[in-house]
Amino acid sequence: MSKRWMLALAVVLTSQAQATQHKDPASGCAVSAPAYLASSDYVFSYQGVCRDGLAEGQGKAIWTLKNSPSHREEWAGRFSAGVYLPEPAQGLKARALRGDNVLFDLGPLPKLEGMSPRLAVEATSELTKYPDPCKPDTLFVLQADGPALVSDDVAKRMLSSALDKLKLRCGDDRLRERGRPGGERSHVRVRMVPQTDLEFDPYGNPKGIVVEATLPLDAGKDFSQYSNSVASQQRQRQAREERDALKQANAQRLQAFAKPTGASLWVGLNALAQNPFRYQDQIVLTAVRLNEVVAPTRARVMAVGGGYQSSFALVEGEGLAKWEPGARVLAVRVLGRLPNTDAALPAGLHLQLVGQLPCALGDCSDRLSLPNPLRDGEALP
Structure with a gap:
């Protein structure tokens, strides 16, 4: 590892989580730049427009090596909130995030399904190089807030429009170049949030991600690592609604079965076996599995879901032979x-059969999955 890279790593490791600002001691104007340039080896100066203590508009930031004044880094052009704007800078805005990261606002994306999304690009500076949206860490689609995002097709179209806009600005070749070792870039991560601006939690993680994917730069290839929490939540809601509807239908079916038999209580077979005299001569509902038919009108049954402690009973009645x-x-x-x-x-x-309701499943959950679980000795729902 070269001495320059070792110095850069040491500076990055000791830098704070907040954006690195370089302030001109003469004007008091600050520029966001790599922590590497903040070393005591450099003298910083800024010439140009300043607003609220940050470089804004046309200006020039210069870092000069103390021991070699002929060697210097110079960023000349437009600035936004202290962030240097690479060309083409027209219509581009930016703000510092944390460390050496900045966020570029590239403006609106095509409107889609009532949404007016915007594209923001997070990029990182390295050594003496300014951040460049054409060398992105992550693309963010802001203002992605609408019910249409439950459709994966709509969400993917919006993700693709973000990459298309960046390709149009940067060109495919430039976008493939990496700002650090690691070979040619082949994919770009794109995330979508409903907020109008990107927000972070105390750990530096972006808040409110609703859709994200890794998009290939090569046309025609599928997304990788795609997820859509809006669609997932909608599917979960639908599944809950379907389960609730099924439980309600089971309750109605159970009531319709019990009413003509005169049964009004539910008692599990294990509870009946422990003390049948508590329910002597009452008609109750219970769930059983057939063990064996011992005679045309007699069958041996066992409790459903009883496990190793499953109780048995003898049921008498007509039709048991079938x-x-x-x-x-x-x-x-x-x-x-x-x-x-x-x-x-x-x-x-000892039980007498009054009526039966066959179950499709061995645990009778197709009949007994109800809004409220059945409890021994309680009235039917």
Whole structure:
């Protein structure tokens, strides 16, 4: 590593998070420039227009090496809020961000779906080189705020328009050049925010990113790393609405099934098995899986979702011989326990079938996914 690069790295590591401002001691006018030029080896001066202590309009910033006055860095041209504007500077604005980073405002993008976006470009200075929007770190689409962004097609068109505008300003060859080692640039990152200006959190991260992607400079290639939080949130809302509608439909279906049977309570099979006498002679709803049909009118069932502690019961009623394997919601009359003499289920839970509602899923979640979960002994929704 060369001595010059080592010095540059040391200066960058010790620089503050705020923009590096170089102030002319004579005029008090400041210019945002690389931290490298702030070393004690250079003497800074500025000639030109100044506004609120910052270089504005036409001017010239000069850094002269103390030990070699013939060697100096000179930025001559237009300035905006202390930031040097590379040519073409017409219509370009800028402001310092943090460290050696600046943000260039390149003006409006094409209006799209009621939105009036603008293009801003973040760029970084290095050593003695001024930041250049044609050597961008990130492109930002400002004022990207509208319901149409739920469409990925609209969002991608806006992202592409940002890159197209920068290509028109810089030219493809210049845009491909990197300001630092690493080879030719092939992609540019573009981010979209709803705000009129870019804002940062205390850690230097931009706030409010709604869409972002890495766009290839080669035409015809697909985006990479694309994400659209507006579309994602919309899909999540739609999914929630669909789930809520399904839960409400399940509740209505369960009520329609229970009403003619006379069932008004939900009691899980495990709770019934623990104390059937609490619900003696009542008709309740419960969910079971068929274990085996032991006789044309008798079937052995087990609790749905009971795990290793799943309880069994003997259900009696007509039509059990036609049951197929699977889960179902039952309306049953609680008869109590079988006598100890019953060989199939000694002292087991004894139920009488009143009605059944077959489930498509083994846990009956297609029937029992409700706005509010069912609880043992509570009235049906």
